[in-house]
Amino acid sequence: MYDFDGLSAAGVRRGAGALKWTNVAEDVIPLWVADMDFPCLPELREALEKRAAHPFYGYTRHNPSSNEAIAQWYRRYGAGIEPEETLIGPGTVLSLGMGVREFSAAGDGVLVMTPVYTPFYEIIRGNGRIVVELPLHPDKEAAFAFDAAEIEACLSGAAADGIRVSVAILCSPHNPGGRVWSGKELAAFFEIAARHNLMILADEIHMDFAFQKEFVSAASFDEYRDRIIVVSGANKTFNLGGLHISHFVIRDGVLRARIERVLRRETHHESDCFAELAVETVYRRGAPWLAELKARVRANLEKTARFLGAEIDGVHAPVPQGTYLLWADMKGLIGRKGCKGDADLVRRIEAEAKVKLTAGSLYGAGGAGFVRINAASPAPLLDEALGRIRDWARA
Numbered sequence: 001m002y003d004f005d006g007l008s009a010a011g012v013r014r015g016a017g018a019l020k021w022t023n024v025a026e027d028v029i030p031l032w033v034a035d036m037d038f039p040c041l042p043e044l045r046e047a048l049e050k051r052a053a054h055p056f057y058g059y060t061r062h063n064p065s066s067n068e069a070i071a072q073w074y075r076r077y078g079a080g081i082e083p084e085e086t087l088i089g090p091g092t093v094l095s096l097g098m099g100v101r102e103f104s105a106a107g108d109g110v111l112v113m114t115p116v117y118t119p120f121y122e123i124i125r126g127n128g129r130i131v132v133e134l135p136l137h138p139d140k141e142a143a144f145a146f147d148a149a150e151i152e153a154c155l156s157g158a159a160a161d162g163i164r165v166s167v168a169i170l171c172s173p174h175n176p177g178g179r180v181w182s183g184k185e186l187a188a189f190f191e192i193a194a195r196h197n198l199m200i201l202a203d204e205i206h207m208d209f210a211f212q213k214e215f216v217s218a219a220s221f222d223e224y225r226d227r228i229i230v231v232s233g234a235n236k237t238f239n240l241g242g243l244h245i246s247h248f249v250i251r252d253g254v255l256r257a258r259i260e261r262v263l264r265r266e267t268h269h270e271s272d273c274f275a276e277l278a279v280e281t282v283y284r285r286g287a288p289w290l291a292e293l294k295a296r297v298r299a300n301l302e303k304t305a306r307f308l309g310a311e312i313d314g315v316h317a318p319v320p321q322g323t324y325l326l327w328a329d330m331k332g333l334i335g336r337k338g339c340k341g342d343a344d345l346v347r348r349i350e351a352e353a354k355v356k357l358t359a360g361s362l363y364g365a366g367g368a369g370f371v372r373i374n375a376a377s378p379a380p381l382l383d384e385a386l387g388r389i390r391d392w393a394r395a
């Protein structure tokens with residue numbers, strides 16, 4: 001049994017450089033950035049302390065055994081990945097940027113399903129490409145869905161505007177909203193992408209948090225191996241955001257060679273002396289910890305959804321299929337409290353209720369009226385934050 005509640009995140013993380021805690025006032029509980037307030041896998045801490053005690057931090061050779069650990073982890077999801085099909089990357093967002101630059105030209109369109117993780121917009125626009133939006137819509141199952149006709153319409157719309165769409169960034173599971181895409185949905189998406197000659201960058205960083213159904217990796221679609229680049233990392237699952245490491249899974253040798261060239265061109269060649277060791281440690285030794293963590297995250301998500309629905313008028317927060325992030329429709333509350341929109345609601349909750357959340361419209365137009373809530377916090381902290389939001393909403 002691991003202890004997820006014993007450590008006071010407020011006491012330990014504030015002032016220790018944690019982005020989540022140092023960007024907020026002393027009395028605010030942060031439930032914003034996708035970073036967990038649970039202490040890490042104890043074996044990870046031991047491994048890093050041991051490495052830190054060895055007082056040489058010089059250039060470090062890449063250790064191929066980390067590729068084995070990554071491949072082995074991916075096999076949990078039925079994708080028979082070989083170690084040589086994986087490459088170490090410098091972070092998921094940086095790796096997606098490399099993919100966008102490599103597989104599209106300036107002025108090309110890059111397809112994203114919106115609302116979506118904000119840095120996707122920055123990667124696309126910051127590299128001189130055009131964001132082509134496929135707006136997601138609710139269906140019977142969840143807040144976000146797409147259908148084939150909509151993708152076709154979106155691509156023909158871009159073509160009519162003279163935009164050549166060459167890349168799609170898939171977020172799987174999807175952030176925000178936590179949608180876990182089924183094998184059938186992914187197959188439909190890849191079939192259309194292939195017909196339109198799109199390269200697919202599949203961001204699978206939230207893959208280990210799939211609750212209501214199985215996560216299916218894009219890497220398991222052999223027939224599209226020549227156009228799929230999976231970008232992922234241990235970062236969300238084991239809370240390694242501060243170590244800046246990720247990996248690619250690329251089954252096609254030609255594509256992999258292209259990304260290897262990009263990595264040689266755009267990054268430093270050597271490894272980080274802590275980050276690769278961390279990935280290998282969590283993937284080789286972290287499965288029992290993850291099983292307990294997932295049970296805890298799931299309980300937190302269910303509790304938060306139940307609490308918000310039962311205690312606060314004008315909030316609808318379904319339990320997400322994946323991720324540790326709830327996507328709450330707060331339009332009713334926004335109206336009731338006389339807020340100007342989700343950004344104003346979030347600003348007031350931070351200033352008056354002392355809880356920091358994320359405004360839905362940061363994820364794109366379809367996010368207006370929504371708020372993202374990070375439920376990966378120890379129970380006392382999460383309960384206190386929820387109580388504060390309720391008291392404020394009722395006042």
Ligand SMILES: Cc1ncc(COP(=O)(O)O)c(C=O)c1O
Nearest residue numbers: 034091092093117175205235246
């Ligand atoms: C979909 C998605 N991709 C990437 C990242 C960040 O990954 P990294 O820190 O490895 O760049 C996040 C973090 O929240 C995310 O939600």
